[in-house]
Amino acid sequence: MTDQRPAPAAPAAGLRERKKRRTRDALLRAALLLFVSQGYEKTTVDEITDAVDVSQRTFFRYFANKEEVAFAVQDLAESHFVAALRARPDAEGPLEAMRNAVLASWDTIGEAIAEVVPVDLYMRTYRLIESTPALLAVHLRRSTELEERISLLIAAREGLDVDADPRPRVAVAAFSGVMRVTGRLWGQGEDASVAAIRRMTEAYLDQIGPALASDWR
CATH class of the missing domain: 1.10.357.10 (Tetracycline Repressor, domain 2)
Incomplete structure (x- = not known):
């Protein structure tokens, strides 16, 4: 008999995508708040990542640079x-x-x-x-x-x-x-x-x- 049970990987994949979206949105919000409060040019990528408690590598996984965030x-x-x-x-x-x-x-x-x-x-x-x-x-x-x-x-x-x-x-x-x-x-x-x-x-x-x-x- 053919096993018709659904593959178990789909929910996990969906969870990963939602986590990625949350991380990207958190970086975006943190960057914009810093930009409008202290200025675009004065804001560093380090300050953005510190606000979200992630690494620079994570930031550049989602955005090429500050301009793209802005x-x-x-x-x-x-x-x-x-x-x-x-x-x-x-x-x-x-x-x-x-x-x-x-x-x-x-x-x-x-x-x-x-x-x-x-x-x-x-x-x-x-x-x-x-x-x-x-x-x-x-x-x-x-x-x-x-x-x-x-x-x-x-x-x-x-x-x-x-x-x-x-x-x-x-x-x-x-x-x-x-x-x-x-x-x-x-x-x-x-x-x-x-x-x-x-x-x-x-x-x-x-x-x-x-x-x-x-x-x-």
Whole structure:
């Protein structure tokens, strides 16, 4: 008779994966708390690992460097926005779809990151990125890469060849420019809440049309 009993290795494998996830998340939270409390450049990998009571070897098993830690939650937030954009109805035009997607992603940001870090810590980290020259330079480079990813998505939504038709990249450039202004001004303001950046995002995106008008008077 064939033995139909399940293999016993699966639960153990699942337990190991959960332990790895807990260790990675603990390192991430510890690093971000240190970054926002004492500064990104002043924080060392040793301080991060000491806070979690693990070795440097363990840290580098999960992250290549401090920069990767600093942008780990930003990766989640950007993927959340892209998913929201993919879910927009086909009837929406490109700028409308991007506007609605970014507002929806701010409304539901907790769903994307709360299991990893508190939303408040993410917002403080976002401000840190905006105010730290080394991180801001990386953020701008990453933003360029994200723009291309969004341009390809917009082109696919509209049934266009992104290399033959410049409109997807132009529309995304306009959208991204507004988002950069919003992030910078929000980072300089007193209110660091999600509600504040959402309000500013909506207000500034609504100015794209008027800003492109031929007569501002």
